[in-house]
Amino acid sequence: MEVLDIIKPENQVFCKTKLLTDATLSYCPGCGHGTAHSLTMEVVEEMGIVEDTIGVAPVGCSVLAYDFMNIDMTQAAHGRAPAVATAIARLWPDKYVFTYQGDGDLAAIGTAETIHACNRGEDIVIIFINNGIYGMTGGQMAPTTLEGMMTSTSPFGREAKTMGLPIKMTELIANLPGVFYATRQAVHTHKHARKAKKAIRKAFENTRLKKGISFIEIVSNCNSGWKMTPNEANKWMEEHMFPYFPLGDIKVNGKLK
């Protein structure tokens, strides 16, 4: 039997969400962004809230998120997505507003916007992809780059004395009273992706409670930037990233774990 004979509607057991477009992903093979996009869009589809969802895209690898997510989206200046989302959520309080940001965007240039949106307790979802490097600009050091990690702007490894240690953004913002939910997830295995999706769903549902920010960090890979194969990158992530950025809930329903 040919493969084409098997591809029939009655044989279909799974398909990608309608909220992902057919555009070719601009991400490198092995990158976690595609999965994180899918999970987010699956949640929006399953909750039946596409008409009420407004996304804010960052600057970074996911700058073109609006090419892939089939929803209304606004592309923000570098780091300013939480400010952009603040205004949208204030003016459209019945909508589901989320930002999708990388580590350079959220934890370096946009630190002030992140912290103050969290502190005000805006009713938005922040999805924060932490892969410890600047992917789009070609592998420079990020605020979350691990100590000793080599990047194009820390060619001899990140040195704590001169470059500081990687910033734990989720722990930092979890201490602000405006944050209702803070969790750290991963998407590199089915098991992790399923957990991450539950977290994303919880975050979107939380925005209806009007109790503040839901903040989901996804520790992800950057095999191109890390100069590894996808499998090597995932293994390296588990061995090096997870010990420094441990997975799990940090704050749930406004209470620190």
Add this chain to the structure above:
Amino acid sequence: MSELKLMKGNEALAEATIRAGADAYFGYPITPQSEVIEYLMSERPEKRTGMVVLQAESELAAINMVYGAASTGKKVMTSSSSPGISLKLEGISYLAGAELPAVIVNVVRGGPGLGTIQPSQADYFQSVKGGGHGDYHLYVLAPSSVQEMADFVEDAFDIAFKYRTPVLILSDGLIGQMMEKVVLKDQQERLTDEEVIKRYDTWATTGKTNRERNIITSLDLVPEKMEARVHKLMAKYKKMAEEDLRYEKIECDDAEYLFVAYGSSARIAQKAVELGRAKGIKVGLLRPITLFPYPKQQLFELADQVKGILSVELSAGQMVEDVKLAVEHKVPVEHFGRTGGIIHTPEEVLEALEQKIIKNGSIRHHKTRESSIL
């Protein structure tokens, strides 16, 4: 009901913003315009009209809140003063590139750097020549009275939505801080969410219904698309010049000499016109009300009539460059203006006309060029 009140320029602007049916204001305090957000906060606009007013953590956040609100078709404003506007310029460039309607107010103080909190008009270049990065312009309105601080709010919103473009109200510390009588217009109803969606569904990101998704971005990685975007902006600016140029001519019919001045300097130059005419000098004033588009053709034509032109502004000489470009060397053009927060008197302005233009009137171009440095 329209009302007659005695108000500060900044307060009149704030009250007019509520009455224009604005949906939101995002700002950050800075002298000499903090009264705008102070007034808005004390007026409880969320109760009066449902308008959102939020003090942002910085000018950067404020302008990006404006970007967010504007991307959903809402009527939104921010205000600041010179150093704060410098911070907002990245966001302003994004607003222009993404073709979003918004009103930005600059109550100018002296610079560069932290400069002074006193009035100045030294942000002319920043306002009309782009300011931020890339090929764009703002539609720039220059109020010269407290009444215009109020009136220009509605005009600015109209232009912002007509062209889907950011509009700048370029005021200064003098107009912002001084008190005058002002007639305030009636309260306009804010659009409901349903009306916003109905009106702007072709582009605003209000949630994807049974249509293609709407995307707000200023990014085009395909060069031909990016060039087309720039050309589209340029076509808007051309249309603005054809349809929405504004200026005022004062005592120009028989003028032999001409002042060109905007904003607070126009008020001072208008008094200098009176003083000059009392002395028998036939001098008039061209007041550009829009600084972009600029009344180039009007100046070009007036240059056939007058013997010389004095550009008067509270700067070391910025607008004078546009006057010279418009006049195309037909007659001598000179600059006069004080800086550092000093406001020139009408007597000084008239004296500058007599010294720089009337006395030196016979000495033409080469002399003009030498002295144009300062």
